[in-house]
Amino acid sequence: MLRVDLTVALERTFALRSFRPGQREACEATLAGRDCLVVMPTGSGKSLCYQLPALLSDDLTIVVSPLVALMQDQIDALIARGVGDRVALVNAQQDPDANARVLERAVAGELRLLYVAPERFSSPGFAERLRDARLGAFVVDEAHCVSQWGHDFRPDYFRLADAARYLGVRSIMASTATATPRVATDVVRRLGLSAPLRVTTGFDRPNISFAVVRAAAHEKRALLVEALRDEEALPAIVYAGTRAGSEELAAHLTEELGEEALAYHAGLDRGVRASAQRRFLADQARVIVATNAFGMGVDKPNVRTVVHATVPASLEAYYQEAGRAGRDGRPARALLLAEDRDKALHVHFIKRDELEERAPARFVKRLAEASDEHGRYSLDAASLARELGLLVDGVRALVGH
Structure with a gap:
């Protein structure tokens, strides 16, 4: 484990004299290579829980975030702190040559934080190239998106556990502001967090x-x-x-x-x-x-x-x-x-969600019915979605389940 005075590092890097509740514990866990689930209210400093350990480490921390705007906001803030030369992002809106140069810098050990969108791990060769870097933590921001019980579920997040295992990262951190106990448990399971430190500081916004x-x-x-x-x-x-x-x-x-x-x-x-x-x-x-x-x-x-x-x-x-x-x-x-x-409208949605809870079993049964003697099958996603009463994205999520 890296030996460092975190309070000194906090003031030197972020010009802050003290940690907010939960931040120090999350930083220490990440530096020790332990998986971590961070549930903190909006504006409570979740990003510092992985940014500070990353900037103190010699390894590359990968941050998976669902929107370019979120990534760019964090990078701009780090640039303002004078550490912009050690952070970068890869995204579809950038020129392919620019993305390639960012990956070269990551592999060369010049970066400490690399921000990527979850769908990037579906791009041919991306994970293979990233595997050549010296990797530390794998951070899943807005982690409620990985849970089918979360309010903003996204199928692309399903692949992240496999991506982290393939890359051989030291630890995984899941970070979110909105996770019920059920969602938190689902996030831990889907990302494969091993005996994670759970940092939950509450949801109160007194102002x-x-x-x-x-x-x-x-x-x-x-x-x-x-x-x-x-x-x-x-x-x-x-x-x-x-x-x-x-x-x-x-x-x-x-x-x-x-x-x-x-x-x-x-x-x-x-x-x-x-x-x-x-x-x-x-x-x-x-x-x-x-x-x-x-x-x-x-x-x-x-x-x-x-x-x-x-x-x-x-x-x-x-x-x-x-x-x-x-x-x-x-x-x-x-x-x-x-x-x-x-009330009537949301009762309707709840009943629809109950149908979706049974969708995995119905999906498996339908595949079994459609498969040939070799276990192969060919089904149209749109037709299957209509049959199961799901959106097409829901069918794609079940395929990746």
């Missing part, structure tokens, strides 16, 4: 004032305008349930507030979405009305209000979205507008 208001559909617009009319309520994020709803509410708020409200959803052109996000982050527009597509990768410390015009699909999703308020530590507000029909 956020939470409120739930029961309102009929026709009352919500007036309540929204009232909630956002005060200058101290801005900047604000409003979560709408549908794409059409986000555009309608944005137009209504623009008219009523006399201030431009931007719409954001996955159906908009990529350039339009990027422009909306950029303007909101720069305070050029102070209200954005979005679906849950406006999620991970949004790091705006001074959001004063988050309003949900509809009830989210899960408590974890609500916590993460509401938690975008008050990341600067100042007082903020999270307002949930609920109506009676929300």
